[in-house]
Amino acid sequence: MELFRRASKVIPGGIYGHASPAAGLPNAFPYYAERAKGCKYWDVDGREYLDFMCGYGTISLGYGHPAVEEAAAKQREKGSIFNHPSALMPELAETLTELIEFADWAVFGKNGSDMTTWAVQVAREFTGRKKILKIQGAYHGVDPWCTPGSGGIIEEDVAHIHPFPWNDLEAFQTLVARYRGEVAALIITPFHHPSFGDSEMPEEDFFQQIEKVCRKEEILLILDDIRAGFRLALEGSHTYFGFEPDIACYCKALGNGYNISATLGREYLRVSATKVFLTGSYWNDAVSMAASLICLREMQSAKLPSHLEKLGRKLIKGIGNEALGHGFKMRFSGPPAMPFMRFADEKNFFQLQRFCALAATEGVFLHPHHNWFLSAAHTAIDIDHAIEAASRAFALLAKEQ
Amino acid sequence: MELFRRASKVIPGGIYGHASPAAGLPNAFPYYAERAKGCKYWDVDGREYLDFMCGYGTISLGYGHPAVEEAAAKQREKGSIFNHPSALMPELAETLTELIEFADWAVFGKNGSDMTTWAVQVAREFTGRKKILKIQGAYHGVDPWCTPGSGGIIEEDVAHIHPFPWNDLEAFQTLVARYRGEVAALIITPFHHPSFGDSEMPEEDFFQQIEKVCRKEEILLILDDIRAGFRLALEGSHTYFGFEPDIACYCKALGNGYNISATLGREYLRVSATKVFLTGSYWNDAVSMAASLICLREMQSAKLPSHLEKLGRKLIKGIGNEALGHGFKMRFSGPPAMPFMRFADEKNFFQLQRFCALAATEGVFLHPHHNWFLSAAHTAIDIDHAIEAASRAFALLAKEQ
Numbered sequence: 104m105e106l107f108r109r110a111s112k113v114i115p116g117g118i119y120g121h122a123s124p125a126a127g128l129p130n131a132f133p134y135y136a137e138r139a140k141g142c143k144y145w146d147v148d149g150r151e152y153l154d155f156m157c158g159y160g161t162i163s164l165g166y167g168h169p170a171v172e173e174a175a176a177k178q179r180e181k182g183s184i185f186n187h188p189s190a191l192m193p194e195l196a197e198t199l200t201e202l203i204e205f206a207d208w209a210v211f212g213k214n215g216s217d218m219t220t221w222a223v224q225v226a227r228e229f230t231g232r233k234k235i236l237k238i239q240g241a242y243h244g245v246d247p248w249c250t251p252g253s254g255g256i257i258e259e260d261v262a263h264i265h266p267f268p269w270n271d272l273e274a275f276q277t278l279v280a281r282y283r284g285e286v287a288a289l290i291i292t293p294f295h296h297p298s299f300g301d302s303e304m305p306e307e308d309f310f311q312q313i314e315k316v317c318r319k320e321e322i323l324l325i326l327d328d329i330r331a332g333f334r335l336a337l338e339g340s341h342t343y344f345g346f347e348p349d350i351a352c353y354c355k356a357l358g359n360g361y362n363i364s365a366t367l368g369r370e371y372l373r374v375s376a377t378k379v380f381l382t383g384s385y386w387n388d389a390v391s392m393a394a395s396l397i398c399l400r401e402m403q404s405a406k407l408p409s410h411l412e413k414l415g416r417k418l419i420k421g422i423g424n425e426a427l428g429h430g431f432k433m434r435f436s437g438p439p440a441m442p443f444m445r446f447a448d449e450k451n452f453f454q455l456q457r458f459c460a461l462a463a464t465e466g467v468f469l470h471p472h473h474n475w476f477l478s479a480a481h482t483a484i485d486i487d488h489a490i491e492a493a494s495r496a497f498a499l500l501a502k503e504q
Numbered sequence: 505m506e507l508f509r510r511a512s513k514v515i516p517g518g519i520y521g522h523a524s525p526a527a528g529l530p531n532a533f534p535y536y537a538e539r540a541k542g543c544k545y546w547d548v549d550g551r552e553y554l555d556f557m558c559g560y561g562t563i564s565l566g567y568g569h570p571a572v573e574e575a576a577a578k579q580r581e582k583g584s585i586f587n588h589p590s591a592l593m594p595e596l597a598e599t600l601t602e603l604i605e606f607a608d609w610a611v612f613g614k615n616g617s618d619m620t621t622w623a624v625q626v627a628r629e630f631t632g633r634k635k636i637l638k639i640q641g642a643y644h645g646v647d648p649w650c651t652p653g654s655g656g657i658i659e660e661d662v663a664h665i666h667p668f669p670w671n672d673l674e675a676f677q678t679l680v681a682r683y684r685g686e687v688a689a690l691i692i693t694p695f696h697h698p699s700f701g702d703s704e705m706p707e708e709d710f711f712q713q714i715e716k717v718c719r720k721e722e723i724l725l726i727l728d729d730i731r732a733g734f735r736l737a738l739e740g741s742h743t744y745f746g747f748e749p750d751i752a753c754y755c756k757a758l759g760n761g762y763n764i765s766a767t768l769g770r771e772y773l774r775v776s777a778t779k780v781f782l783t784g785s786y787w788n789d790a791v792s793m794a795a796s797l798i799c800l801r802e803m804q805s806a807k808l809p810s811h812l813e814k815l816g817r818k819l820i821k822g823i824g825n826e827a828l829g830h831g832f833k834m835r836f837s838g839p840p841a842m843p844f845m846r847f848a849d850e851k852n853f854f855q856l857q858r859f860c861a862l863a864a865t866e867g868v869f870l871h872p873h874h875n876w877f878l879s880a881a882h883t884a885i886d887i888d889h890a891i892e893a894a895s896r897a898f899a900l901l902a903k904e905q
Binding site: 106109110112113114115116118119120121122133134135136137138139140144146147154156157158159160161162166167172179180181182183184185186187188189190192193196197200207208209210213214215216217220221223224225226227228233245246247248250251252254255256257259260262263354355360362373374375376377378379380381382383384385386387388389468 | 522615
């Protein structure tokens with residue numbers, strides 16, 4: 104709190120963005136992290152937390168994973184930022200295009216937004232069309248065309264961005280018909296994971312219908328796999344749901360905390376891709392690419408998606424049962440590997456915030472309005488501990504009522 | 505070349521963006537870097553280069569600077585990406601707002617573009633106005649409103665972006681008069697450093713007149729100090745030229761290769777700053793902030809700006825003399841710390857590309873269409889070596905004619 108008071112003097116809001124305590128757990132700690140290892144972290148007051156956010160998904164193998172750190176350290180001896188790429192860049196592009204079958208090429212950036220914004224430009228360049236369809240409430244980054252905020256946004260930023268509700272094929276087809284011949288792309292996440300709202304899985308045949316219409320109308324299908332990528336399927340989340348995008352953007356899980364994002368695309372977009380300027384001083388960073396290469400290998404040997412699904416199922420079943428035992432009913436949504444939890448009858452998030460604050464005092468960090476993340480470092484025993492802590496938090500919450 | 509052929513299969517263009525050899529030194533090596541140390545680097549074929557690009561400016565102290573690496577390693581033991589910021593974030597904000605006097609607060613990102621785009625949004629939010637003035641040909645990043653490329657750009661992206669020529673106060677005042685009450689901000693670099701063109705310094709009184717008009721018309725003055733920051737003056741390049749911005753963006757030199765960017769602003773913009781959504785999964789990265797804190801301290805003890813100016817003067821004087829000795833005349837522009845060189849009589853860049861290719865074979869990396877960068881790791885002896893290598897390259901060039 105002392106740090107937050109200091110920060111509030113020199114940083115607007117003290118802490119901003121996704122880590123803002125005001126939006127997450129207001130007046131409940133942790134606010135500042137001190138260190139992390141595996142699936143645990145410690146705040147600046149020395150309190151330990153069993154973590155279910157994994158650096159908002161960037162930690163796929165566990166904090167400070169030995170093999171990734173070793174590869175990064177080895178590359179760091181040689182250097183990270185040069186005037187040129189390193190040999191790791193073609194190697195990483197080869198690895199990714201082999202793993203993710205639909206893709207013929209790859210490019211790299213730093214933020215998820217770097218990639219979604221560029222992908223939208225490539226689609227506009229390729230099609231010569233302006234309009235972009237997206238899902239209502241879907242998060243694709245902070246750039247003006249897609250930011251969830253309204254501050255500083257002008258009407259021109261979103262003049263050709265047209266949202267429709269998740270799973271609403273009729274609304275999608277209405278937009279396609281209204282703007283026939285004007286739509287460059289649909290950008291979509293593999294499942295709907297808004298903040299402050301239940302996750303929604305695609306209905307039977309949703310993506311197949313989407314894909315069919317896109318092919319027919321020559322609308323590019325951009326998969327924003329930044330949040331879910333490598334957690335549902337190592338070969339790309341589209342393989343989990345049975346469709347094929349034209350372009351896909353990845354980030355989070357790709358580097359186990361080392362800063363990298365990637366866009367993969369099909370052969371026929373290659374020329375358009377070279378026409379949309381893409382660069383950043385740090386984007387050829389060899390250390391992140393070394394980390395990413397090992398991270399991909401380790402996610403494969405850990406069989407990450409099935410590991411996360413198994414532990415996720417155990418977690419939501421256990422927490423759900425403990426809730427019932429204390430007179431609460433929880434609703435879980437989204438894939439078990441990235442679950443979203445709320446109180447079944449609560450329309451706002453106040454009780455959930457209180458529960459998560461109590462869970463934090465019991466040593467488990469659970470987020471009240473964002474899907475959770477697990478990692479390869481979590482074990483069945485960690486899940487048991489989390490369920491026990493949640494049980495104690497439910498007991499405290501029941502007492503407060 | 506073998507790597508480039510491999511890369512060309514899986515990466516559009518093989519190498520893209522600022523590092524593209526097609527734009528820089530086509531068919532002349534180096535294409536891929538292997539390692540770097542101090543002011544030198546080695547390509548994948550083992551050739552050594554004395555470097556005058558410093559990772560396009562990101563390397564301010566020298567590659568692999570011991571104190572920065574030590575601080576980064578120490579923080580890395582604790583962790584880099586967490587669910588929350590670390591205590592280093594308020595510390596870095598305090599350090600920067602103390603050093604850069606006009607500023608009352610700071611926020612952090614990863615790319616330069618993250619910051620310039622956000623600053624433009626803050627200006628729009630604060631003023632409720634749409635229009636942004638900028639300098640013709642000035643580089644502010646790759647986002648659609650400012651990218652130098654045209655691929656994938658639609659008219660709405662730049663509908664309210666109005667360029668005028670550097671040093672042209674009349675054109676500036678004409679735009680201000682035409683759009684009176686509609687201009688949110690002027691975004692401007694401290695000197696004009698286009699690619700493929702001479703650098704231009706501000707004319708006597710240019711910034712003072714700019715500042716006066718901005719204050720009178722309530723137009724925010726955004727300083728894009730991403731490229732020049734900390735190299736001309738540690739207290740911000742505006743102090744070098746005697747004016748005060750409302751917002752300033754920094755990046756490159758700030759972390760000696762550790763990926764960080766920052767925006768600093770005045771008190772009265774604080775509320776607007778909290779209203780423009782700003783976030784990224786990696787933006788609270790504690791390792792980059794640890795590196796940045798030490799980098800700032802080391803730039804101060806190295807008296808970086810005067811060191812760079814002294815060596816830069818020596819470099820351009822030496823190369824200029826060697827050119828004359830071989831029958832060539834060079835034109836240098838920009839501050840000596842970040843010089844831009846071209847053949848005095850050449851309208852295109854072909855001879856310059858050839859010269860830089862020959863200089864590379866002689867062991868010095870000089871860029872043919874971008875300003876150069878020096879670092880604290882360069883010594884007077886390095887400059888002597890560079891001048892000797894340039895002399896040999898001029899001799900080879902003279903023979904070819």
